[in-house]
Amino acid sequence: MNLSTWARKKSPWIMHFPCGGCNGCDIEVVAALTPLYDAERFGALLKGTPRHADILLVTGVVTLQIKDRLRRVYEQVPDPKIVVAVGNCAVSGDVFDGSYAVAGPVDKVIPVDVYVAGCPPKPEAILSAVVKAIEKLP
Amino acid sequence: MSNYLLQAGLVASQFALAFIFGWIFYWLFRKLRARFQCRIGPPIIQPLADIVKLFSKKTIMPSAASRPWFTIAPLLALAGYLTALALTPLGVAAPLSVTGDVLVVLIALAIPGVSIIIAGSSSGNPYGAIGSSRELTLLVASEIPFVVSAIALVKAAGGLSMASIIAAQSGTPFLFSYPFAAVAFFIALVLKLGRKPFDIPDAEVEIVAGPLTDYSGSLLGLFELGNVFRWIVLPAIAVDLFFAGGRFTGIPLVDVACFLALCVVIVFIVSYVDSQSTRLRVDQAFKFLLAWGLALALIDLIRASTGWLVW
Amino acid sequence: MLESLKGFLKPSTVPYPYKEIPPAEGYRGKPLYDRDKCIGCGACSQVCPAKAITVVDQGSTRVLRVWHGHCAFCGRCEDTCPWEAIKLSREYVIVTYNKEEAEDKLELELAACASCGSYFTTSRQLAKIVELVEESINKRGASLEEYRKLISLCPPCRSRPEALKEAFKFMLKMG
Numbered sequence: 001m002n003l004s005t006w007a008r009k010k011s012p013w014i015m016h017f018p019c020g021g022c023n024g025c026d027i028e029v030v031a032a033l034t035p036l037y038d039a040e041r042f043g044a045l046l047k048g049t050p051r052h053a054d055i056l057l058v059t060g061v062v063t064l065q066i067k068d069r070l071r072r073v074y075e076q077v078p079d080p081k082i083v084v085a086v087g088n089c090a091v092s093g094d095v096f097d098g099s100y101a102v103a104g105p106v107d108k109v110i111p112v113d114v115y116v117a118g119c120p121p122k123p124e125a126i127l128s129a130v131v132k133a134i135e136k137l138p
Numbered sequence: 139m140s141n142y143l144l145q146a147g148l149v150a151s152q153f154a155l156a157f158i159f160g161w162i163f164y165w166l167f168r169k170l171r172a173r174f175q176c177r178i179g180p181p182i183i184q185p186l187a188d189i190v191k192l193f194s195k196k197t198i199m200p201s202a203a204s205r206p207w208f209t210i211a212p213l214l215a216l217a218g219y220l221t222a223l224a225l226t227p228l229g230v231a232a233p234l235s236v237t238g239d240v241l242v243v244l245i246a247l248a249i250p251g252v253s254i255i256i257a258g259s260s261s262g263n264p265y266g267a268i269g270s271s272r273e274l275t276l277l278v279a280s281e282i283p284f285v286v287s288a289i290a291l292v293k294a295a296g297g298l299s300m301a302s303i304i305a306a307q308s309g310t311p312f313l314f315s316y317p318f319a320a321v322a323f324f325i326a327l328v329l330k331l332g333r334k335p336f337d338i339p340d341a342e343v344e345i346v347a348g349p350l351t352d353y354s355g356s357l358l359g360l361f362e363l364g365n366v367f368r369w370i371v372l373p374a375i376a377v378d379l380f381f382a383g384g385r386f387t388g389i390p391l392v393d394v395a396c397f398l399a400l401c402v403v404i405v406f407i408v409s410y411v412d413s414q415s416t417r418l419r420v421d422q423a424f425k426f427l428l429a430w431g432l433a434l435a436l437i438d439l440i441r442a443s444t445g446w447l448v449w
Numbered sequence: 450m451l452e453s454l455k456g457f458l459k460p461s462t463v464p465y466p467y468k469e470i471p472p473a474e475g476y477r478g479k480p481l482y483d484r485d486k487c488i489g490c491g492a493c494s495q496v497c498p499a500k501a502i503t504v505v506d507q508g509s510t511r512v513l514r515v516w517h518g519h520c521a522f523c524g525r526c527e528d529t530c531p532w533e534a535i536k537l538s539r540e541y542v543i544v545t546y547n548k549e550e551a552e553d554k555l556e557l558e559l560a561a562c563a564s565c566g567s568y569f570t571t572s573r574q575l576a577k578i579v580e581l582v583e584e585s586i587n588k589r590g591a592s593l594e595e596y597r598k599l600i601s602l603c604p605p606c607r608s609r610p611e612a613l614k615e616a617f618k619f620m621l622k623m624g
Binding site (some may be wrong): 174 | 452
Binding site (some may be wrong): 036041088092095097107114121124125128132 | 456462465466470498500516518520522541546548551
C-alpha cells in the first residue's frame with residue numbers, strides 16, 4: 001500500500017448532502033459526529049463544501065428539483081471519490097418509489113459505491129459504512 | 139560562500155524542526171479540543187495524513203477564478219510563515235537575524251491574512267467574497283493589539299531585534315512586568331491562529347467554507363501546510379516575547395525543552411478557550427478587539443515609553 | 450466549564466467497532482423469517498406498505514423475500530403474521546456494496562395437485578390446515594386421511610362436479 005493510499009484511508013473528509021427525504025437519516029448522520037460515536041477518531045471531518053470532501057454522504061430520495069444539483073455537487077468533488085447512499089430512500093426509494101415527484105433512488109443519478117440500508121440507519125451503521133467505503137479508495 | 143551555505147543549512151534545519159513541532163502542536167490542539175468536548179480525538183499521524191491526502195487529490199481550477207491570483211494565494215501564506223520562522227528563535231538563537239527583526243516578523247505575519255483575502259476574492263464565488271471581506275475586517279482589528287503590544291515591548295527592551303528582547307528579559311520575563319500587553323497579545327494570538335471565539339473567516343460552515351470554498355487538491359494542501367507552520371510560529375513568538383524564549387539557563391537542550399513546554403502551555407490555553415467559547419459575529423469581534431485589545435496594549439505602551447508605574 | 454475538565458479525564462465516547470451500545474428492548478431492526486414457523490401464506494407481503502416483501506412461485510418452490518433496502522421497518526408484517534413467523538430482529542448494520550444483497554430469503558416447497566399435478570400452495574400450509582382441524586374431525590368420527598385427500602386438489606380441480614360430490618359426502622359424514 002503506497003503512501004497516498006494510506007493517507008486517503010486515514011483522512012476521509014465527509015460532505016453530507018441531503019436530497020428530499022424526511023431528514024431522519026440526516027439527524028442520524030449528524031449524530032454520528034457527536035461525542036458518543038465520534039467520527040474524528042477515524043480522521044473524518046465534516047466539511048461544508050464538496051471541493052474539500054472525499055466521501056459524499058447522500059441521504060433522502062432524489063426529487064425532480066434536486067436531480068441536477070446533485071449531479072453538479074457530485075462533479076465538484078475531486079477524484080478519487082466515494083459516494084455512500086445512506087438510508088432506504090437513497091438506496092431504493094423506499095415508500096416513495098414510483099411517486100410523481102421523485103426521479104428515483106440515488107444510483108439513477110450518480111454512481112454509488114456503498115449502500116447503507118435502514119430507516120433510519122443507526123449512527124454505528126453509518127460509521128461502519130464510512131470505514132467500509134474507505135477500503136475502496138485507490 | 140561557505141557562510142551562505144552554512145546559513146542555508148541552518149535555515150533548512152530550522153524549517154524541518156519547525157514542521158515537526160508544528161505538526162505536534164496542531165495535533166495537540168485537535169486532541170485537546172476533542173478531549174474538552176468529552177470525546178476521543180484523532181491519532182497523532184492525522185495532520186500528516188491530511189496533507190499527504192490533499193496533495194494526492196486532483197486540483198480543480200474553477201472557471202470563474204482568476205488563475206494567477208488563485209494559485210499564488212497559498213504560496214503567499216506559506217512564504218509569510220516561513221519568513222517569520224527563519225527569524226524566530228526556537229529556544230536557541232535564530233539562524234538568521236537582521237537589525238529590525240521584530241518589525242520584519244510582524245509584517246511577515248500579516249501576509250497570510252492578506253493571502254486569505256486574495257484567495258477569497260479571486261475564487262469568483264460569492265462565498266469567497268463574503269469570507270474575504272470578513273477576513274479584511276478582522277485582519278485590521280487583529281493587527282492593532284498585536285503590533286502595539288510588540289512595540290511596547292520593543293520600547294521596554296530598547297532594541298528592535300528578537301535577540302535584544304530576549305536579552306532584556308533576563309531578570310523577569312515580560313509576562314510579569316507587562317501583563318496588560320500579554321493579555322492583548324494573547325487575544326490577537328487567538329485570532330491569528332484562527333480559533334474561536336474569532337474563527338469567522340477561517341473555514342466555517344456558515345458561508346460554506348469562506349474564502350477557501352473553491353480550493354481543492356494541492357492548493358488546499360499548501361494552505362494546510364501553512365496552517366501547520368502557523369501553529370509553531372505564533373506560539374514561538376509569544377514565548378519569545380513574553381517568556382524570554384525559554385532561555386532560563388544557558389544550556390541549549392534545557393532551553394529548548396523549556397521553550398517547548400511553554401509552547402505547550404500556550405496551546406493548552408488556546409484550546410481551552412476555543413472549546414468554551416462560541417463564535418463571535420464580525421462586528422462583535424471587531425469591537426472587542428478594538429476596545430479591550432487596544433486599551434490594554436496602549437496602557438502598556440504608555441507604561442513602557444514614559445516609565446510610569448513600571449514594576 | 451467543569452464538565453469539560455471532567456470529560457478531559459474520561460471521554461464519553463463508546464468506540465464503536467470495539468465496544469457497542471446494545472439497542473433498546475423494542476428496537477425495530479431488520480425483519481427475519483423464522484425458518485420453522487413460516488408456512489408461506491403471503492399475508493406479510495399483502496400488508497407491507499413499502500412493498501418490500503415479495504412472494505414468487507418459481508417452479509416447485511415458493512420464494513418469500515424481504516428486501517431490507519426497501520423496508521420501512523414499520524413492523525406491520527410482524528403484527529399481521531398469524532404464525533409469528535416474521536419478527537423484527539435487533540440487528541441494525543446493513544452495509545453492502547450491492548443493494549440486492551441486503552435481503553432475507555425463504556424457500557418453501559410447493560405441493561402438487563393430486564389430479565392435475567400443478568403446484569398451488571405450499572406443503573406446509575396443507576400440513577398446518579390438517580393440524581388445525583384434526584381435533585374437530587376426530588371428534589365427529591370422520592377420517593383424517595380422506596380429508597387430506599380432499600384438500601390436496603388445486604382450486605380448479607376442487608370445483609369439478611365429481612370432486613364436489615366427494616366433498617359433499619364427506620360433509621354429510623361429519624354430521
